[in-house]
Every structure is written in C-alpha cells, then in structure tokens.
Amino acid sequence: MKWLLRRELALVLGARATWLCAAIAALLVGHGFVLALDLYSAASRSAGDYVLMRRELDPLAGIVRPTLGGLYLAAALLLPVIAARGLAIEKERGSYGALALRAGGTARLVIAKLVAALAGGALLLGAPLALCIAFVLAGGHLDAVETIVALSGYFLLVTVIAWAAVATAAACRTVAQATVAALAFSLASWAIDASEGFAALAWLDALDWVSLGRKLVPFERGIVHVGTFASLAIVALGAAAIAFVLGAIDFRRRRRIAAAAIVACSLALLWLLGGVHRGYDWSEQRRASLPPAVVTALRAIPQRIEVDVWLDRDDGRRWQLERDALAKLMLARPDTIVHTPLDDADRLIEHDARYGRIVIHAGGARETRSTSRRELATLVFEAAGVALPDWVQPEYPGYPIVIEGASRTLLVALAYVVFPAAFVIIGLVLARSRRKS
Amino acid sequence: MQAGLDVELLRARYGLRGVSLRARRGELVAIVGPNGAGKTTLLECIAGLRSITGGAVRWDDRPIESLRERAAVIDYMPDEVMLADEMPIALALGLDDAAPIVAALDAAALLRARARELSRGEAKRVQLAAALSSTKPLLLLDEPFGAFDPRQLRAVMPVVRDAARDRAVLVTVHQMRTAELVADRVVLLADGRAIADGSIDELRARVVLPDAPFDDVFLALLEAPR
Numbered sequence: 001m002k003w004l005l006r007r008e009l010a011l012v013l014g015a016r017a018t019w020l021c022a023a024i025a026a027l028l029v030g031h032g033f034v035l036a037l038d039l040y041s042a043a044s045r046s047a048g049d050y051v052l053m054r055r056e057l058d059p060l061a062g063i064v065r066p067t068l069g070g071l072y073l074a075a076a077l078l079l080p081v082i083a084a085r086g087l088a089i090e091k092e093r094g095s096y097g098a099l100a101l102r103a104g105g106t107a108r109l110v111i112a113k114l115v116a117a118l119a120g121g122a123l124l125l126g127a128p129l130a131l132c133i134a135f136v137l138a139g140g141h142l143d144a145v146e147t148i149v150a151l152s153g154y155f156l157l158v159t160v161i162a163w164a165a166v167a168t169a170a171a172c173r174t175v176a177q178a179t180v181a182a183l184a185f186s187l188a189s190w191a192i193d194a195s196e197g198f199a200a201l202a203w204l205d206a207l208d209w210v211s212l213g214r215k216l217v218p219f220e221r222g223i224v225h226v227g228t229f230a231s232l233a234i235v236a237l238g239a240a241a242i243a244f245v246l247g248a249i250d251f252r253r254r255r256r257i258a259a260a261a262i263v264a265c266s267l268a269l270l271w272l273l274g275g276v277h278r279g280y281d282w283s284e285q286r287r288a289s290l291p292p293a294v295v296t297a298l299r300a301i302p303q304r305i306e307v308d309v310w311l312d313r314d315d316g317r318r319w320q321l322e323r324d325a326l327a328k329l330m331l332a333r334p335d336t337i338v339h340t341p342l343d344d345a346d347r348l349i350e351h352d353a354r355y356g357r358i359v360i361h362a363g364g365a366r367e368t369r370s371t372s373r374r375e376l377a378t379l380v381f382e383a384a385g386v387a388l389p390d391w392v393q394p395e396y397p398g399y400p401i402v403i404e405g406a407s408r409t410l411l412v413a414l415a416y417v418v419f420p421a422a423f424v425i426i427g428l429v430l431a432r433s434r435r436k437s
Numbered sequence: 438m439q440a441g442l443d444v445e446l447l448r449a450r451y452g453l454r455g456v457s458l459r460a461r462r463g464e465l466v467a468i469v470g471p472n473g474a475g476k477t478t479l480l481e482c483i484a485g486l487r488s489i490t491g492g493a494v495r496w497d498d499r500p501i502e503s504l505r506e507r508a509a510v511i512d513y514m515p516d517e518v519m520l521a522d523e524m525p526i527a528l529a530l531g532l533d534d535a536a537p538i539v540a541a542l543d544a545a546a547l548l549r550a551r552a553r554e555l556s557r558g559e560a561k562r563v564q565l566a567a568a569l570s571s572t573k574p575l576l577l578l579d580e581p582f583g584a585f586d587p588r589q590l591r592a593v594m595p596v597v598r599d600a601a602r603d604r605a606v607l608v609t610v611h612q613m614r615t616a617e618l619v620a621d622r623v624v625l626l627a628d629g630r631a632i633a634d635g636s637i638d639e640l641r642a643r644v645v646l647p648d649a650p651f652d653d654v655f656l657a658l659l660e661a662p663r
Contacts, residue, residue: 003528003531006528007524007528007529007531010523010524010525010528010529011521011523011524011529014523014524014525014551015521015523016523089521090519090521093517093518093519093520093521094515094517094519095515095517095519095520097481097484097485097486097513097515098484098486098513098514098515098519099519100486100504100508101484101485101486101504101507101508101511101512101513102508102512102531102571103508104505104508104509105504105505105508106504248504249485249486249504431523431551433550433551433554
C-alpha cells in the first residue's frame with residue numbers, strides 16, 4: 001500500500017499538467033488578492049479617523065473572501081483536469097486491471113487514487129494560504145481561527161471536486177471523457193450560482209441546495225454551519241463511494257445500479273440537510289452573530305419564529321436581509337422559518353400593496369419595511385411579548401491598512417510572479433528528464 | 438509437478454467459446470493462435486479483468502472468482518505499455534534496482550528513467566522485470582517477447598524460463614520459433630477455442646511433421662479438420 005500511495009502521488013505530482021494548473025490557479029488567486037488589496041487600501045485610506053467606517057473594514061470579507069473567490073474559479077475549471085487524470089490514464093492505457101491485481105484489489109487502488117487526487121487539489125490551496133501569510137507579514141491583520149474556517153470550507157470544496165473527478169474517471173474509459181464529465185459536474189454548480197444574479201436563470205434557483213458555491217458562504221463569514229459542512233462531506237463521501245463502486249472490475253450491471261443508488265441517497269441527504277440551520281460562529285468577536293444577550297433571550301422564546309419576506313429575489317434589500325439580519329437570526333434560532341411568498345407567485349404586480357413588507361410571527365405578529373438586524377430582532381421580541389435585552393456587543397474594531405509603495409510592490413510580485421513561477425519551476429524540476437542521452 | 442491452474446470451458450462475449458487448459462507449477466505454457474483467436478481475452482478472463490459468460494477458473498483445485506482472490510494468486514502483464522509518461526520507472530513498477538531479476542534483464546539503468554524516455558522495447562523489458570519479480574504463483578504474460586530484437590530475445594527467454602521453475606506461467610506468443618524455444622507446452626487457439634494442446638513434439642506428431650519448423654506445424658494444425 002505504501003508503494004501504491006507513493007506511485008499515485010508521483011503520478012499526480014510528477015505531471016507537468018498538475019503544476020501548470022497550480023500555476024494558473026495561483027495567478028487567478030493572486031489577481032483576486034491584488035484587486036482586494038487595492039480596494040481594501042483605498043477603503044482604509046478613505047475611512048481615515050471615522051470610527052464607524054473603520055469598523056466596517058473587515059479583512060475576512062475584504063481580503064480573504066475575494067482571494068478565495070479566485071480559488072473557486074480555479075478549482076472548478078482546473079482541478080477536474082488534475083484529479084481525473086490519475087485514474088483515467090490507467091484506464092486509457094489498459095493498465096488499470098493489471099495494477100489492481102498488483103495492488104491486491106481495486107479498493108486499495110481507488111483509495112490511493114483518491115488520496116493522490118486530493119494531494120493534487122491541495123496544491124491549489126498553497127497560493128491563497130501563502131498570500132494570507134504575506135498579507136499578515138506586510139502588517140495586515142487576519143484572525144487565525146476565522147481564516148482557517150474559511151480555508152477549511154475551500155478544502156472541503158477541493159475534496160468534493162477532486163473526488164468527483166476520480167468518480168467520473170472510474171465511470172469513463174479515457175482521460176478526455178473523464179475530464180469533460182468532471183468539468184460538467186463542477187460547472188453545473190457554477191450555473192446554479194450564476195442564477196442568483198440573473199433573473200433569466202431564476203428557474204435554476206430551485207436547485208440551490210446542490211450548489212457548491214452557496215455552501216461556501218457560511219465558511220467565508222467564519223461560521224461552521226452544520227448543514228453545509230455535512231452537505232459537502234456527504235457529496236465528497238458519495239463521490240468516493242461511486243469511485244469505489246465504478247472502479248471495481250466485477251459485476252458491471254450491479255455496479256451501475258449501486259452508483260445510481262448512491263447518487264439518489266446523496267441527493268436525498270443533501271435535500272434533508274438543507275433544513276439544518278444550526279451553525280457555530282467562530283468569527284472574531286462573534287461578529288457574525290447578534291449580541292450574546294440577545295441570542296440567549298431569542299433561544300428562550302418558546303414560540304416558533306416565522307418571517308414572511310415580501311421582497312423579490314432580485315431586490316437588493318432582500319439580499320442584505322438574508323445575509324445579515326436573517327443569517328444572524330438563524331444562527332441564534334436555527335428553527336426559524338422564512339417564507340418568501342413572491343418566489344412562488346407569478347410576479348409582484350398583483351401583490352404590489354404588500355411588496356416590501358417583512359412580517360414577523362412569534363406568538364403575535366409585527367411588520368416592518370426595514371432590513372436592519374436591530375429592527376428585526378426588536379420586532380421578534382415584541383411579537384413574542386418579551387422585553388428586548390440589552391443590545392451590547394463587543395465592538396469589532398475593524399482593521400484598516402493602507403498597503404502601498406514597496407510593500408504593495410512586493411505583494412503584487414508575489415501574487416503575479418513569484419508564486420505562479422514557483423509552481424512552474426517545481427513542476428519542471430519534478431518532471432525533469434532523468435535519463436542521460 | 439504440483440497442482441496449479443485449471444481453466445474449464447471458459448466463455449466470454451466476443452472472444453472465447455469454451456476454452457479449457459491447465460498449467461501446473463513449474464510449467465510454462467505458450468498460448469498461440471492467429472490474430473483475433475482470443476489469446477489476450479483468455480488471459481484477461483483468467484485474470485478476472487473481463488467478464489465471462491461461462492466456465493470456471495481454479496487454482497490448486499479451488500475456484501478463484503473475485504478479483505481479490507485472483508490478486509492473491511495472479512500477476513498479469515498486459516501487452517500495452519502501462520506506464521504513464523511522467524512516472525519514474527522504479528516507482529511506477531515498485532522495482533528495486535538491486536533485485537536479481539533487474540540485473541538478469543539488464544534493466545537497472547532503465548529504472549532511473551521516466552516512462553516517456555523509454556522505447557517500447559525498453560518499456561516492455563521493465564514491465565517484464567516487474568512481472569517476473571512478483572512472488573505470486575501464477576504469471577500471465579501477454580506478448581512479453583513481441584518488442585525485443587533477436588539479441589534481447591535470446592537474453593530474455595532464459596530468464597522467463599527460469600521464472601517458471603516454481604510457478605505456473607502462461608504466455609501469449611506470436612512467433613512460433615519463440616514458443617518452441619521457451620514453452621513446455623503449447624495451446625493453440627482458433628476462433629475462441631483451444632484446438633490443440635500438447636508439447637512441441639506431441640503437436641508435431643499430431644500433424645505428422647516430426648522435423649518441420651514449428652511455423653509449419655502451426656499452419657497444419659490450423660488447417661487440419663476439427
């Protein structure tokens with residue numbers, strides 16, 4: 001097994017294609033980082049001495065999230081190429097069966113392929129990790145715990161895509177077929193994510209529970225969300241199970257039925273996990289949550305909390321409400337039920353009079369048109385007939401920083417040149433010819 | 438000779454129509470036949486890499502059915518070059534350059550190369566070294582001699598012969614002269630059936646060509662009424 005693992009790692013990490021993909025990924029991540037850095041510096045400069053503006057300067061949102069955005073693009077477009085190749089090339093060359101015999105069965109071989117694919121995928125995390133460290137060394141602030149939470153979400157994403165690529169390779173006969181199938185998997189999730197911004201793709205919104213991108217949102221806010229964590233783990237394990245089943249050589253028909261059953265079970269679990277809203281706020285100073293006293297009091301309210309949001313899915317106020325006030329309310333009360341009646345209605349013309357209302361039910365009912373988290377929480381307590389506790393929250397100080405001059409030049413060089421070039425050089429060294437002519 | 442491989446009426450779609458053969462430990466059996474006769478299919482079916490529609494494979498009088506059971510007994514070298522281009526050979530094949538078989542096949546220098554740096558003949562030589570270094574009691578070698586020049590062939594054949602001292606070896610061979618030199622017994626396949634099985638002398642006697650080159654014996658066996 002040790003030999004097999006070393007062999008598979010050599011197959012993935014010795015391939016120039018792997019390092020070229022890692023270099024391109026580093027470039028994409030680096031570009032996101034530099035854009036974020038300049039924007040963050042400009043915002044920090046304009047914040048000046050205004051305390052309220054300084055508090056808005058959050059490096060997790062301003063630096064880490066945009067940097068990881070480049071990683072999402074790279075993982076979706078490039079990782080299938082790296083991860084599918086290891087198994088697909090054996091099938092294409094007709095060596096898969098002989099290797100399985102040498103390995104003592106297909107299970108061991110598939111395990112080694114999964115580990116190697118994950119190692120190839122983990123390479124993509126190298127650039128964002130290095131850039132985060134470089135940002136800190138340049139004087140920036142990053143909270144270690146919330147940054148690790150964000151990175152761990154992306155590690156799960158990488159695991160899902162890498163193992164799905166191995167599963168597609170197990171199902172296909174050639175490298176090209178496997179790569180195309182794996183790309184179709186990762187790009188399908190992208191299409192669902194795109195539906196959020198385009199009314200024309202609204203019909204895809206019904207599939208948001210299978211979107212990988214949307215499952216990353218809590219991680220990017222420093223929240224360990226049980227439902228999304230479990231969903232990503234289920235998809236990854238489901239993909240690994242399919243790789244085992246389709247990678248087996250015996251009983252072809254039964255294998256296909258088993259693979260279909262795994263897909264069906266995984267989808268059912270994903271759908272069920274969509275209703276799990278419990279999460280743990282690991283952001284610095286728990287800024288992704290409502291004030292601690294409010295959270296405690298909300299949890300003590302015996303009535304079920306329901307919120308009717310009469311806003312269209314493309315309305316910016318709804319976007320703000322969902323990502324701030326409702327997200328924080330759901331963290332405190334995972335059993336909160338949110339209704340969005342306009343999503344099911346034909347269009348909003350016939351509901352014109354009600355448009356913009358946010359109705360809170362908690363025993364009684366209250367109504368507002370504000371999307372403020374404080375207003376929403378206040379109305380929950382009013383509806384429940386409970387006094388609003390003190391709204392005291394440790395103040396997030398914000399971390400403005402202007403990175404310019406030599407520091408900026410150095411970071412830009414790291415992002416655009418040093419890290420991508422390092423991957424190219426490592427690839428060339430590892431894949432260099434060994435035989436003297 | 439001890440008990441070993443027994444293949445009983447093996448059938449497979451697009452290839453085999455009921456092939457039976459045996460190979461005892463210490464015996465090297467050459468599978469010969471025209472193109473499309475089912476030689477590779479037969480080895481793949483024995484190895485469990487292709488589904489069968491009938492028949493059975495036994496090792497030491499016990500059926501071996503799952504791939505895991507077969508993996509405990511069989512090592513298989515396919516005809517294809519099974520090395521991905523970038524793989525360092527020693528790692529790809531799990532070969533140590535101190536292994537006696539590596540020296541016997543003069544392959545030590547090749548182990549330091551990557552697969553893309555080897556010719557087809559060199560790649561086959563290191564694959565053969567890997568297969569022969571296996572400790573499993575049944576070796577299936579698909580066209581192991583096909584890519585060698587006469588000098589290499591002369592060096593390789595005794596090594597393969599030697600490998601059959603304590604295990605059963607099945608090799609598919611296209612050159613009848615090679616089969617004659619290396620095999621204890623020859624099984625002739627045609628149209629997915631074993632139409633002849635015996636030692637070289639037995640097969641010669643069967644077509645009454647006692648001193649003829651084995652190519653002529655092969656053709657006579659193919660053309661003989663069945």
